[in-house]
Amino acid sequence: MNLAIRDIRHSLPRFLLTAVGIGMLLMIVMGMSGIYRGLIEDALLLVDKIGADLWIVQHNTRGPFAEISRIPLKMEDRLRAVPGVRSARAFVSHTIQRERIGKPLRIVVQGLSWPEDKGEWIPMTDGRCLGAAHFEMIADKSLGFRPGEKIPLGKDIYTVVGLTRGMVGQGGDGIAFFTVRDAVAIQFDNSGEAVRLERDARRSRAVRQDIGNTHPELLNRAALPDIPALAGPMASAVIVQTGQGADIDKVAETISGWKDVSVHTAGNQRNFLLDGSVDKARRQIGLFRALLVIISAIIMSLILYTLTLDKIHDIAMLKLIGARNSVILGLIIQQAIILGGLGYILAFYSGKWIFPHFPRRVIVTGNDLVWLAVIVLAISVLSSLLGIWKAMSVQPNEVL
Amino acid sequence: MSANTPERAVEASNISKIYGSGNTEVKAMVNVSFTISKGEVVGLLGPSGSGKSTLLTAIGLINPPTSGQIRIGKDLVTDGPSAMADVRKFRRKHIGYVFQKANLIPFLTALENVQIALEINDVHHKEARKRAIALFEYLGIEERKDNLPHQLSGGQQQRVAVARSLANKPGLILADEPTAALDSFRGRQVMELFQKVAHEQGAGVLVVTHDHRSLDVFDRTFEMEDGTLKLKI
Ligand SMILES: Nc1ncnc2c1ncn2[C@@H]1O[C@H](COP(=O)(O)OP(=O)(O)O)[C@@H](O)[C@H]1O
Ligand SMILES: [Mg+2]
Numbered sequence: 001m002n003l004a005i006r007d008i009r010h011s012l013p014r015f016l017l018t019a020v021g022i023g024m025l026l027m028i029v030m031g032m033s034g035i036y037r038g039l040i041e042d043a044l045l046l047v048d049k050i051g052a053d054l055w056i057v058q059h060n061t062r063g064p065f066a067e068i069s070r071i072p073l074k075m076e077d078r079l080r081a082v083p084g085v086r087s088a089r090a091f092v093s094h095t096i097q098r099e100r101i102g103k104p105l106r107i108v109v110q111g112l113s114w115p116e117d118k119g120e121w122i123p124m125t126d127g128r129c130l131g132a133a134h135f136e137m138i139a140d141k142s143l144g145f146r147p148g149e150k151i152p153l154g155k156d157i158y159t160v161v162g163l164t165r166g167m168v169g170q171g172g173d174g175i176a177f178f179t180v181r182d183a184v185a186i187q188f189d190n191s192g193e194a195v196r197l198e199r200d201a202r203r204s205r206a207v208r209q210d211i212g213n214t215h216p217e218l219l220n221r222a223a224l225p226d227i228p229a230l231a232g233p234m235a236s237a238v239i240v241q242t243g244q245g246a247d248i249d250k251v252a253e254t255i256s257g258w259k260d261v262s263v264h265t266a267g268n269q270r271n272f273l274l275d276g277s278v279d280k281a282r283r284q285i286g287l288f289r290a291l292l293v294i295i296s297a298i299i300m301s302l303i304l305y306t307l308t309l310d311k312i313h314d315i316a317m318l319k320l321i322g323a324r325n326s327v328i329l330g331l332i333i334q335q336a337i338i339l340g341g342l343g344y345i346l347a348f349y350s351g352k353w354i355f356p357h358f359p360r361r362v363i364v365t366g367n368d369l370v371w372l373a374v375i376v377l378a379i380s381v382l383s384s385l386l387g388i389w390k391a392m393s394v395q396p397n398e399v400l
Numbered sequence: 401m402s403a404n405t406p407e408r409a410v411e412a413s414n415i416s417k418i419y420g421s422g423n424t425e426v427k428a429m430v431n432v433s434f435t436i437s438k439g440e441v442v443g444l445l446g447p448s449g450s451g452k453s454t455l456l457t458a459i460g461l462i463n464p465p466t467s468g469q470i471r472i473g474k475d476l477v478t479d480g481p482s483a484m485a486d487v488r489k490f491r492r493k494h495i496g497y498v499f500q501k502a503n504l505i506p507f508l509t510a511l512e513n514v515q516i517a518l519e520i521n522d523v524h525h526k527e528a529r530k531r532a533i534a535l536f537e538y539l540g541i542e543e544r545k546d547n548l549p550h551q552l553s554g555g556q557q558q559r560v561a562v563a564r565s566l567a568n569k570p571g572l573i574l575a576d577e578p579t580a581a582l583d584s585f586r587g588r589q590v591m592e593l594f595q596k597v598a599h600e601q602g603a604g605v606l607v608v609t610h611d612h613r614s615l616d617v618f619d620r621t622f623e624m625e626d627g628t629l630k631l632k633i
Contacts, residue, residue, distance in 0.1 A: 001512060001519050001528075003505075010507030010548075314505045320462065321564070322492020323520040397462045399503055400453065400576070 003327070004334035007311065018303055019339055023346025025296050030351050030372055032289040034362035039285065041363055043170045043278040046093075046110075047269045051121055052239035053248050055091075055264045056255060063264055064093055064236035065170065066272045071261060073180065073233045076113065082254055084246030089113040090235035092183045095173060098153070100144065107143060107176050108169035109153075111183030111235070119162070119177050127162030133179055138162035140174035154189030158182070170277060172360035184233055293375060301383035304336050308387030312394050320396035328391050332384050340380030344373060406437035408473065409572045409604020410459050415468030417454050417627075428454040429465065430627040438571055441598035441605040443615060445632070446624035452608045453576055455624065459606075460495055460574045461487045473571050492521045496565030496603070498575040502557035504549040510560045511536065511545035517567040535563045539593060555586030562593050566601065573597065575607040584613060591617045 008015045047065070056079060057063040058071050079088035092111030097104055112119050118129040119138050127147045130136045137158045139145045145160045152158075158178065167175045178186065190198070206212030206219050240255075242248050248265065256263045264272070274282070308315070315328055348369070355362035417429040429451045436442050446452050457463035459470050461477060461484075470478045472494055477484050484490060504513045511532050518528035536542040541559045549557055558578060565573050575594060579587030591607070591614040598605040598619075607618070615621060621632040 001508075001516055001525060003508075003516070006512070007507040313503075314507075317503045317505065318516075318520070319488065320491070320497060321517050321520070322488045322490075323516075324488065327520055397457055400457070400462075400499060 002334070003331045004338065007331070008335065008338065015339070018307075019342040020346060022296075022300060022303070022339060022343030023350065025292075025299060026343050026347035026372070026376060027351045027354070029289065029292045029296060029375075030347050030364055030368075031355060031358075031362055032285060032292055033368050033372065034351070034355060034364040035358075035360070036282065036285045036289060037363040037365060037368065038172075038361035039278060039281055040274065042168050042172050042361055043273045044270055045166075045168060046170075046175070047266060047273065049121065049123070049167070050091075050239060051241065052091075052266055052269075053242045054240040054252055054255070055266070055269050056088075056238040056240060056261050057236075057264065059260050059262050061262060062272045062276065063262075063269060064091060065269060066276045069236050070234045071237060073235050075235070075238045075261065079238055079240055079255065082251060084242050084251040084254075085240050086243035086246070087116060087241045088238050089117045090180045091237040091239050092180050092187075092235045093169070094183075094187050094236075095169065095171065096153070096186065105143065106171070106173040107139075108171075108173050109183050109186050110175050110177045111180035112177050114179035114181070122162070122164055122167065122177060124162045125165045127160070129162060130177070130179060131161065134182055135159060136161045136178070137182075138164060138177040140164045140167045140176065142166075142168065143174035143176060145176075154186045156182070156185065166361065168361070170273070180235065181233075293379070297379045297383050300336075300340070300379055301386050304332065304339070304384045305386045305390065307335060308332055308384075308390050312390065313399065315391045316394045316396055316398045319394070320399050325392065329388060332387050332391060333381060336380040336384035336387075337377065340376045344376045406439060408471065409436045409438045409440070410606075411435045411471040412455075412459055413469045413471075415455075415458055415465040415470060417451070417458060417463075418466045427627050429458065432468070432627075432629045434622065434629060434631075436572075436604040436606055438604050439598055439602045440619045441595050441607065441617065443618035443621040444606060444608045444624065445610070445612075445621060450624040451627040452624050454627075455629070456574050456576050456606065456608060459572075460497060461491055492517070493568060494570050494572060496568070496570040496573040498558070498561050498565050498573070498578045500577040500580045502549070502554075502561040504557055504560055504564075506549050509546050509548055510541070510552060510556075513549070513560055514563045514567050517564045521568045523568075532563070532567065535566060539563050553586075555582050555589065558582060558586075558590050559593065562590065562597070566597060566603075569601065569603075571603055573603050573605045575605070577608050577610065579609060579611055579614070584611070587611055588614055 055063050056071065056075060058069040061067055061069045063069050073090050076088045076090055079085055090111060090113045093108060095106055095108050097106045099105065112130060114130060114133050120129055122138060124138065130138065135156055135158050137160055139160050141163055145151060147160055147163055149160045150157050151160065169175055203219060212219055242251050252263045252265065255261065318328060351364060413433050414431050415429060416431055419426040419428055432455060444452050458465045464478050464481050464483045467480050469476060477490060508516060514532040514535060515528045518531055519525060523531065533542065533545065536545050539559050539562060541556060544552055544556055579590050582590060594605050594607055595617040597603055623630045623632050
């Protein structure tokens with residue numbers, strides 16, 4: 001006869017309510033590891049999806065994911081000339097914050113080096129790749145744009161031609177892909193007034209400085225839109241894919257001989273991200289998750305202890321009529337495991353239902369689920385120890 | 401063994417129990433000796449605090465005496481304060497208990513309460529159920545077998561407790577004021593059950609009671625006073 005199940009049946013509503021409570025607690029633990037996993041995956045998403053073998057960045061920097069990196073767009077051409085390089089594309093990425101229907105909307109503006117890169121590698125759910133050098137964008141669903149929608153950014157209007165799902169930047173903000181030129185235009189969009197003021201300022205600086213007198217032509221040039229005209233457009237990095245059979249290390253070695261850039265492998269970039277910008281957030285959530293596990297264990301202990309206390313008279317009676325300790329242990333541990341198991345199932349299904357509504361991705365992997373199941377089992381057994389101790393120490397004559 | 405030397409159910413030799421020590425010392429039981437045979441139902445009377453429960457729990461292997469020896473059936477079960485090794489195993493096989501309260505397990509049905517006593521004594525589930533049903537029929541409570549304890553009256557609960565005490569066919573049944581919580585009619589019914597069990601099942605039965613109207617069911621009566629035992633009849 002199974003005492004554990006009979007006791008549960010006898011006080012089913014109470015037991016179920018307890019299981020729901022534990023389930024919610026476990027759902028939070030599950031969610032925490034999902035948030036942890038989501039944070040890492042979001043951070044690595046672009047690095048992984050973009051499929052670069054090498055990242056060429058500003059000399060002595062760790063690249064655009066770690067710090068500001070500026071590198072001339074022309075670097076693309078220089079890299080294409082290196083033996084073993086199949087493609088070199090500029091990487092331009094920055095986050096802008098605009099307003100949409102009264103709410104702040106953050107967009108990661110990602111440049112694609114048109115025409116080499118039309119965004120064929122982007123996993124799209126709807127629409128098409130970029131088809132023109134200007135004024136088209138591929139946007140993530142999370143940004144809330146509809147296909148064909150026209151979005152004004154800077155001085156231009158961009159048409160949403162394709163949609164992606166789950167393409168987000170490090171901060172969890174949706175990515176929108178533009179051509180590099182458009183991306184730069186959005187980044188350096190100045191108002192007409194700002195441009196006019198800047199031209200005036202240039203003129204007065206030129207007059208005050210020696211160069212304005214020695215090169216009078218400069219005063220005329222100051223009125224033109226793009227001064228200093230000698231500076232070319234800049235990117236954050238250039239990503240390189242090596243050709244088939246090419247030795248990545250060898251290509252990297254060649255490029256790292258150049259004094260104006262630094263070279264990192266895709267693996268380096270991942271590590272910079274994990275050990276750098278997401279590291280603290282990752283540790284924060286990791287520790288919080290550990291705390292939650294401990295708290296769950298304590299709460300489960302208390303619940304199981306109370307469950308045992310409620311039955312302590314019956315346990316004493318069982319001992320009095322000669323029941324072995326295994327009968328009593330079985331009763332407590334089985335209930336602990338049933339409670340833990342039920343809580344786990346509740347956590348799983350409620351999480352499945354709730355997590356997708358979270359603003360950032362919550363990724364619960366099969367591996368994490370297995371781990372959590374092991375942890376729940378361990379917690380169930382460990383937390384029944386307090387109750388077991390109580391049950392073992394009760395004397396049969398306490399019935400009388 | 402011949403018919404006129406009945407088998408021993410329990411024998412106590414010079415058992416004493418002292419609770420506490422120094423100022424708080426209580427001599428609850430002093431040099432008590434007696435024998436109860438199988439098939440015999442014995443009443444234990446005496447004022448409150450005279451040591452009846454102490455005596456019962458001592459021979460029931462619940463609360464060992466401070467000194468003296470107890471034999472149950474053929475076994476020496478306690479020698480002074482030291483009890484035999486596996487007391488719980490001995491209890492479940494050889495002793496049945498009934499108390500003032502039925503102490504049924506609230507989440508088991510009446511029948512399951514009896515069944516569990518059999519199952520913890522390694523009787524297989526199906527067999528245990530069969531035997532429990534037979535006991536319910538024997539005690540005339542079969543129609544309440546699927547009720548939970550709280551759905552039973554005090555008298556019915558106490559009969560289930562009696563059934564549980566009988567489950568493993570123990571040689572010794574100990575009852576501590578089993579009818580104190582019952583009205584006189586139902587108290588009488590329970591007392592008659594003990595008589596029936598002793599005479600028909602051949603168990604030795606010791607019943608602590610205050611109820612003088614039921615004295616006729618006992619084959620013999622002991623009386624306790626200040627921890628000492630007197631034989632009445
Ligand atoms: N656990 C105990 N500790 C100390 N004194 C006790 C304990 N149990 C019983 N006593 C004392 O022993 C005496 C006999 O008690 P008990 O056997 O319960 O008497 P009865 O069952 O006849 O009422 C009483 O004076 C009681 O106070
Ligand atoms: Mg008493």
